Amino acid sequence: MAEDDHGLAARLARLAGERLIELRASTSTSDPKALGAAGDEAAHALLGAALAQERSDDPVLSEHGISGPERSPGGRVWIVDPLDGTREFSEPGRADWAVHVALVEKHEVIAAAVALPAQGAVLSTGDPPEPPAGGSGRPRIAVSRSRPPEFVRDIAEDVGAELVPMGSAGAKIAAVVLGEVDAYLHDGGQYEWDSAAPVGVARATGLHTSRLDGSDLVYGRADPWLPDLLVCRGELAEPLLDALSRTRPEGSR
Numbered sequence: 001m002a003e004d005d006h007g008l009a010a011r012l013a014r015l016a017g018e019r020l021i022e023l024r025a026s027t028s029t030s031d032p033k034a035l036g037a038a039g040d041e042a043a044h045a046l047l048g049a050a051l052a053q054e055r056s057d058d059p060v061l062s063e064h065g066i067s068g069p070e071r072s073p074g075g076r077v078w079i080v081d082p083l084d085g086t087r088e089f090s091e092p093g094r095a096d097w098a099v100h101v102a103l104v105e106k107h108e109v110i111a112a113a114v115a116l117p118a119q120g121a122v123l124s125t126g127d128p129p130e131p132p133a134g135g136s137g138r139p140r141i142a143v144s145r146s147r148p149p150e151f152v153r154d155i156a157e158d159v160g161a162e163l164v165p166m167g168s169a170g171a172k173i174a175a176v177v178l179g180e181v182d183a184y185l186h187d188g189g190q191y192e193w194d195s196a197a198p199v200g201v202a203r204a205t206g207l208h209t210s211r212l213d214g215s216d217l218v219y220g221r222a223d224p225w226l227p228d229l230l231v232c233r234g235e236l237a238e239p240l241l242d243a244l245s246r247t248r249p250e251g252s253r
């Protein structure tokens with residue numbers, strides 16, 4: 001039986017993750033940037049070659065640009081981030097980095113997978129995890145460890161939450177999917193490849209996903225800039241969006 005898009009996304013995310021694990025183990029360099037760049041390059045080459053072979057009719061978008069056939073508005077496009085959390089990949093022992101493979105059509109993610117190679121996990125829309133069990137106690141909000149939005153402390157205070165700094169958009173959204181945290185909030189800049197695949201998996205799991213003003217996350221646009229997002233357990237969406245509407249500075253909306 002032919003492999004469907006869900007299966008292909010999961011297989012390629014896993015393969016690229018294995019390549020990254022090997023490279024991380026076999027590279028001895030004192031330059032973390034060089035290790036991150038080598039990882040990104042290797043995983044990008046693997047995904048690009050595999051998608052060109054397996055889905056030759058589909059264009060592929062990443063931070064390296066667009067490849068394959070010409071894009072059509074709303075048409076199928078694979079959106080990949082070969083190494084999300086480049087900085088964390090380069091720090092020995094850290095597990096908060098990911099490989100993203102998403103397929104977008106009509107501006108929606110229709111198949112996706114996120115590999116968390118250092119956690120030995122692949123999350124996929126083909127077999128989405130059960131929604132996380134009900135949170136008890138103080139909500140936990142994952143935020144960027146290197147560039148948390150300035151206003152996020154006020155939001156946390158407003159809803160009585162604790163902040164959990166973490167690298168990689170994919171690892172943070174996966175932490176919500178797996179119930180390790182209750183929400184992920186980002187503002188100030190990102191591209192479609194940073195969130196398409198993990199948002200696809202989060203939606204398949206039944207979590208809330210939106211922009212910080214509550215509007216839909218739209219993928220596959222001509223401009224891939226998608227600077228803010230909220231992924232959270234359903235019951236936290238209203239209090240968080242409400243706190244955001246009061247606390248988020250006008251200038252960042």
Ligand SMILES: Nc1ncnc2c1ncn2[C@@H]1O[C@H](COP(=O)(O)O)[C@@H](OP(=O)(O)O)[C@H]1O
Nearest residue numbers: 083084085086144147167168169188189190194
């Ligand atoms: N202000 C910004 N502008 C552009 N990209 C940003 C950004 N803030 C975060 N990102 C990107 O989002 C991903 C997760 O970031 P963070 O760990 O800070 O949450 C990283 O992707 P890469 O690791 O693929 O570069 C990072 O580059």
